[in-house]
Amino acid sequence: MLNRRDFIKTLGATAGVATLGGCAGGASKARGHVVVVGGGYGGATAAKYLRLWSNGSVDVTLIERNTEFISCPISNLVISGDKALADITVSYEGLRKWGVRVVHDSVLGIDAEKRTIKLEKGGEINYDRAILSPGVDFLWDQVPALKSADAQAKILHAWKAGPQTVALRKQLEDLKDGGVYALTIPKAPYRCPPGPYERISVIADYFKRHKPKSKVIALDANPEVTSKKGLFTKAWDELYKGIVDYRPNSELRDVDVANRTAILEFDKVKADVLNVVPPQRAGDIVAKSGAKLANGRWAEVDWLSLESVNAKGIHILGDSTLSAPLMPKSGFMANQHGKVAAAAILNLLAGEAPNPEPFMTNTCYSFVDAKNVIHVASVHRYDAEKKTLIVVPGASGVSAQRNEIEAAYAIGWAKNIWADALA
Amino acid sequence: MNRTIRTASLAALVLVSGAAAAQDPNFTRNLAATCAPCHGTNGKAIPGAGQVPLAGEAQETIASRLHEFRAGTRPATIMHQIAKGYTDEQIKQLAAWFAAQKK
Incomplete structure (x- = not known):
């Protein structure tokens, strides 16, 4: 078992460096060991800011099964062929420089009573406070034919960036001109509300440039586009007439894997490339932790600290949470959850x-398309009466129109948020 | 900064704002961290990435830009929406905090 003394010994070499990085706030009174599970936008940010804001006085271990961070934001541009996987991949070395102990392992379970986390390879770790930031897992029961690994290798989700992203790009490269790409979109809430609409847009752009006879069909379980509706539908009308076929109220019931066919309630849609974004819930480790889930799916948290409402000492971030009103499941939001949790834990x-x-x-x-971008933005503050975060009145909105200036900002945003979380 | 000075400046902030005495000592640090995904940790944006760095900029410049964004008098793609999230007092706190960061 790794205890605090071993942890400090392990850190010996880097701890001196890490304390130099602190801000002008002076020494922190906070002491203890925080274990962060999941090194995505939420977990990586929390790990870094716990070290930054404690001036190195709090020990932080990050458990992450992947050896590199691969970003979901911007990954649709890998699928469209406009970026490479290397462009959206970031090392965990930057966190090690902050004195975060990064362990590449999988978590088998967490015991909120004993405050221990059991790892697949590395035994047990004690913690004073734990952060779970595992993102989403898929509700395969709702797409029964896709339960097997074999089926999932054929009908891709590409909703977690990595090998699936590259595999979907390959399927689109192999598609003949005149072929059909179909995407199924689950009922909200799901990870990244505008993500499916961005995906069909940039794939339509790829078709327009390289396979102009090909078609994109979007089968959306929702009654309408769930994010930036006006801007997306305008782009489809003006840029992709005859290419994008958007169908609302089209909930997926199952899939015919061999025939790449989406089975809806009253209809079947056959595609050459079928891409299923399955319904989602909080990551498995959150479900296993005993934390209270709303509808068995999303963790209910105290928004002052992101601590589970029932599993004391366990803070839950990012897509796994039951979102506050108008709060999307986004990487940006997970970053913000990470900072609120880090500040609260240090207090x-x-x-x-x-x-x-x-x-x-x-x-x-x-x-x-490859050159034009649209945004949605909002500022949220805590409302003590409602005990949740609310959008500050007036402080939200979308782009006036699609534009190239924000394409540069989007890439700049990605570089800055990756550095904010990981460097 | 030593504790006495920090306590004194905090007391000053409370006096100026008339805000509840319960404000967290790190309120401004935490508020400023919401800007970091675009403007960099502690306002140090990646050079050339496109976003304006805030660290070490003049307090008056940051404050007046935020006021202009909020009023809609300064051209913007997004900041006219985000700046509406902050009160006069919060704009003052943010500007002071970023101005105090090393470039």
Whole structure:
């Protein structure tokens, strides 16, 4: 078992460097060991900011099964062929420089009573506070034919960036001109509300440039486009007439894997490339932790600290949470969750109450073709009466129109948020 | 900064704002961190990435830009929406905090 003393020994070499990186706030009174599970936008940010804001006085272990961070935002441009996987891949070395102990392992379980986490390879770890930021897992029961690994290798989701992203790109490259690509979109809430609409847009752009006889069919379980509706539908009308066929109220019931056919309630849609974004819930480890889930899917948290409403000492971030009103499941939001949780945990470890007035901001940029982008943005503040975050009145909106300036900002945003979380 | 000075400046902030005495000592640090996904950790944006760095900029410049964004008098793609999220006092706090960061 890794205890605090071993942890400090392991850190020896880097701890001196890490403390130099602190801000002007001076020494922190917080002491203890925080274990973060999941090194995505939420977990990586929380790990870095716990070290930054404690001036290195709090020990942080990050458990992450992948050896590199691969970004979901911008991954649709890998699928359209406009970017490579290397462009959206970031090393975990930057976090090690902050003194975060990065362990590549899988978590088997967490015991909230004993405050221990069991790893697949690395035994057990004690913690004072734990952060779970595992993103989403898929509800395969709702798409029964896709339960097997074999079926999932044929009908891709590409809703977690990595090998699936590259595999979907390959399927589109292999598609003949005149072929059909179909995407199924689950009922909200799901990870990245505008993501499916961005995906069909940039794939339509790829078809327009390289396979102009090909078609894109979107089968959306929702009654309408769930994010940036006006801007997306305008782009489809103006840029992709005759290419994009958007069908609302088209919920997937199952899939015929061999025939690449989406089975709906009253209809069947055959495609050459069928891409299924399955319905989702909080990551498995959240479900296993005993944390209270709304509808068996999303973790209910105290928005002052992101602590589970029932599993004490366990803070849950990002897509796994039951979102506050108008709060999307986005990488940007997970970053903000990570910072509110880090600040609250440092207060709690110092014997103080969390900041009673947390703020969060969100911006989601979406490409509608390789050069034009649209955004949605909002500022959220804690409302003590409602005990949740609400959008500050007036502080939200979307782009006036699609434009090239925001395409540069979108890429700049990606570089800055990757550095904010990981460098 | 030593504790005495920090406590004194905090007391000053409370006096100026008339805000509840319960404001977290790190309120401004936390609020400023919401800007970092675009403007970089502590306002140090990646050079050349397109976003304006805020660290070490003049307090008055940051504050007046935010006021202009909020009023809609400064051209913007997104900041006219985001700036509406902050009160006069919060704009003052953010500007002071970023101005105090090393470039």
